[in-house]
Amino acid sequence: MESGLSQTFQEEFTCLICLSYLTDPVTISCGHSFCRACLHLSWEDSQVPVLCPTCREPSQQKDFRTNIALKKLVSIARQASLMKYLSSEEHQCVTHKETKGIFCMENRIYLCRLCSDSHEHRGHRHCPIEAAAEGQMEKLLKQMESLWEKIQENEENLEAEKRVITLWKDCLILREERIRAEYRTCYPDLSEQEEEHIERMKRKGNYYLDKLWKSEAMMVQKSKQLRKVYHELMAMSQEPYVVLLQDLDDIFRRSDSMRLSKPLAMKLEFYVLALSGLSESFD
Structure with a gap:
């Protein structure tokens, strides 16, 4: 009987996405509970309403508060396993x-x-093993929360940079059309000068376009690095408490490094100056 009861509790404390102990559990509108990190990854590319990974019921929320009571019960279960x-x-x-x-x-x-x-x-310095494990877990969760915010911030910058690249390409096309129209209207006999003018404009435009592509590539690379460390932290959070009490300083240092160094989208002033540089006057 006791074994069956223990198994039932074990199932209630299990995330149905990662099949490990619930970590920083959140309960969604349908009543099912999951690790916060598991929901982050499961719903990242989904628009509201999102679907419960278990019952597929739609939810109008993507952000939830930690289920404190469930988190405490999971902590007790993990402490019991450790002891x-x-x-x-x-x-x-x-x-x-x-x-x-x-x-x-x-x-x-x-x-x-x-x-x-x-x-x-x-x-x-000594402390009860249960308290040490809980402290390590809380530190791990804070690192994950902070790193996830940086992942989302980097994604927003990346999307903004992609939009600017598209806009910049359109500007180059429109600028070429305008030059040709002005030559046809004002200088119909200067076809050679027209091509030279367009070539100068394209060189200058492609110079800035190359900068934008490099900026985009840096953000893509940073996204991969951030996600790699996030998955490492996530995997560590699902380990038994006995594993969490190992030295995690290295992964914390890498997480801090990832959070502090991130590429930024190029300033709006850059595009204004670059665009003005393409607007060469006719001789």
Whole structure:
């Protein structure tokens, strides 16, 4: 009976997208709950109304608040799994035969109560293993939230740059048509000069177009880098607490680096100056 009840609870705490423990769970209008990150990725390219990944019921919302009660219950379940793992005989303190329920922040190792009071560890920062795991999880979730915001910001800049590239190409075509029209009207005998004029305009226009393409390419590359780190953080958030207590400084550093360095769309003033440069007067 107890085993069946435990299995039922396990299913309720499972995200039906990633099939792992719910991480930062959100409950959508139909009542189903998912990891926030799983919904972000599932609904990223969808317009409102979005569909529930499980029952396909439409929802008018894409942003939801964390289900605090469910998050707490999942945390209790994950803590229980961690303590069950550490209380097994193979993970007990060899010296004192006690459960290792304390985490040493400096050495990032598990200690029993007596070992934490030893001369070797007395001066180190300690906390209960459950609290250390919860702290690591919260830090991980904040990194993911911040990184997701940067991913969306970069996507907006990328879309804006694509629109400007299209606009710039249209401007070059219109500028060429205008030059030809003016030559036909005012200088019908200067066909050679007309072609030279158009060639100069195209060289200058393509110079700026090349800058736009390079800017777009940088944003595409940054998008891939941001998403790669986000998926790494997401995968880590789905790991058992015993894995979360490992040293995650490297992935946090890379996440911070990704958030702080991102290409920006070129300033509007750039296009105004460039466009004025194409408007050469006739001699």
